[in-house]
Amino acid sequence: MATRSPSAGSLKWRISPILRRKFREKATALKRLVQERLWTSKPGSSKVLPRSADARLADVRELHGYTPWHFNLPDAEYSIAWKQIMDPGAFSLRMGLTTAEQCHARFTLSYQGHECQWNGPSWPYATSVTLTAMANLLNNYRQKLCQRERLFRALKIYAGSHQLKKEDGAVVPWIDENLNPLTAIGFPGRA
Numbered sequence: 001m002a003t004r005s006p007s008a009g010s011l012k013w014r015i016s017p018i019l020r021r022k023f024r025e026k027a028t029a030l031k032r033l034v035q036e037r038l039w040t041s042k043p044g045s046s047k048v049l050p051r052s053a054d055a056r057l058a059d060v061r062e063l064h065g066y067t068p069w070h071f072n073l074p075d076a077e078y079s080i081a082w083k084q085i086m087d088p089g090a091f092s093l094r095m096g097l098t099t100a101e102q103c104h105a106r107f108t109l110s111y112q113g114h115e116c117q118w119n120g121p122s123w124p125y126a127t128s129v130t131l132t133a134m135a136n137l138l139n140n141y142r143q144k145l146c147q148r149e150r151l152f153r154a155l156k157i158y159a160g161s162h163q164l165k166k167e168d169g170a171v172v173p174w175i176d177e178n179l180n181p182l183t184a185i186g187f188p189g190r191a
Contacts, residue, residue, distance in 0.1 A: 037057075059104075065081065069141075072140050079137060096161050107119060122178065127158055128158070162174060
């Protein structure tokens with residue numbers, strides 16, 4: 001059982017050894033499952049597993065494939081996946097990271113169909129998760145694939161995409177649900 005005990009003017013959590021061991025066991029099992037089920041035999045290829053009873057790995061690398069680093073979950077050997085993050089032929093475009101890898105046959109920046117497409121646009125929420133994951137990679141992993149300059153460049157692009165140019169020419173702060181990663185303009189019908 002968790003209990004709180006005052007210490008130096010603040011409250012700290014003290015967790016029983018039994019509960020601590022139980023959470024460590026669950027964390028170890030979760031890490032093992034993520035590493036076994038979300039990585040393919042292709043080096044550095046992390047994929048997404050949709051939620052359904054008969055789910056199979058998506059046949060495309062997606063930006064959410066970097067989410068495990070948001071929680072410092074993967075072992076260092078899986079960091080090879082970060083080689084593609086700022087590659088203009090993979091996930092990086094001038095005004096944002098794409099939700100799906102651009103070399104995939106179904107990648108598109110479409111203004112047709114449903115406005116919430118996950119086949120190419122830049123999604124600020126997914127980008128924020130990935131940028132946190134990248135910061136964790138830089139701070140907590142020994143690797144040479146991703147350097148601070150990449151994170152800084154990605155943050156600049158991300159911050160610059162949060163504005164809207166109105167018809168009168170005024171530029172105002174703006175966050176859209178999904179953006180065109182070439183222009184940082186939201187898809188029609190969104191504003």
